[in-house]
Amino acid sequence: MRARWLASIPMAALALVTIYPLVFTTNVALKTRREYVLDRFSPAGSPRPDNLATAWTSVGMGGYFATSLIVVTCAVALLLWLGSMAGFALGSLRFRGSRALYLGCLAALFIPFQVIMVPLARTMTTLGLIDTRPGLVLAYVAQFLPFTIFLMASYYAHVPPEIVDAARIDGNTLFGVYRRIMLPIGTPALISAGILDALFCWNDVLIALLLMPSAENRTLMVGVTSLRGQYSDDIPTFAAGVLIAAVPVLIVYLFFQRHIAEGVAAGSTKG
Incomplete structure (x- = not known):
């Protein structure tokens, strides 16, 4: 005691x-x-509460919130779709080059964004994706896909291979095995990856600041950062903007913290 x-x-x-x-x-x-x-x-x-209303309307936090919500939702959907399929392939299947591909994804986790930010900005400019929501979505997918693949592959690696073999014998294609069997089995890891990816994308400032330079297309976190200079003499309004940005993250954490822990634990002990 x-x-x-x-x-x-x-x-x-x-x-x-x-x-x-x-x-x-x-x-x-x-x-x-x-x-x-x-x-x-x-x-x-x-x-x-007038400060919250001022930050939401006059300062433009409502528009920033909508941009972040759309971008994060689209990015997380793509990350889970691509990451779960790649994780199934690298974690459950064995084919020529699978180990090298997995190690490549693992190595990508250690590359800081500052190393690739200049080539990324040039590529996005060439493709006409600067200052567009699709461009920011693709940048988030490229940045956080290695983590999603690593998490899903680690989970699927503990699924007995006999399940895949039995499904193939029953006449399922590889995509059928993924859709009907592996996707439901991987739900805990999908929830964990989705929540973590959403938090990564929501809290990002550097990528959004680089690819969304115009004021009307700012994300919520970039908008909060800009308030520090615009409202340096009106701290209550600035604090209201910070609170608007923090509340969604707090709600996600309070409601889904158990899912994060269970998903990670299941991926490490299943088998």
Whole structure:
């Protein structure tokens, strides 16, 4: 019992340190500018949700939110589709060059985006995809596909090969095996990969800043970054923008944290 209490004290302290920035931001977002200047740490005297409305409409956070939602949804759908098929091929099937392809995907995980950002920008400019949502979707797919393939291949590698052999004997094509058997089996890993990919894409600033330079096509995180300069003298409005960007991530984490843990654990212990 004493050991449990000793372990719970630092964990509770870590939880408080993690939660406090969100509480502080929420409190600042509900203050007037005068209240913040007088005392930034005191509780808001009369909470003002008007700051959230101002950030959503006047500042343009609503448009940024819509852009992020569309881009992230399309990117995650493509990532799960391509990543699950490639993961099935590299994790469950054995063919000439499969090991080299898997190692290539694994090596791609260690390449920083800064190394490829100039060639990527030139390629996107040549194809006319700069400052377009499809261009940003393709960039996200290219950046995060190796991780998705690695996660799905690791999961499918623990599925007994007899399942695939039995399905082939029953007359299924490889795509039929993937669609009817492996895709349902891989649901936990798909959920984990989808959530993690969504968080990666939603929180990205560098790729979106590079490929979406115009103000009207900014993503939500780039929009929040731009608020820091535009509203440096209106911190409550800036805090409201930060809160709008943080709430979707917090909701995803609260509702799907168990799925992430179960998917990763299932991929590592199944078999």
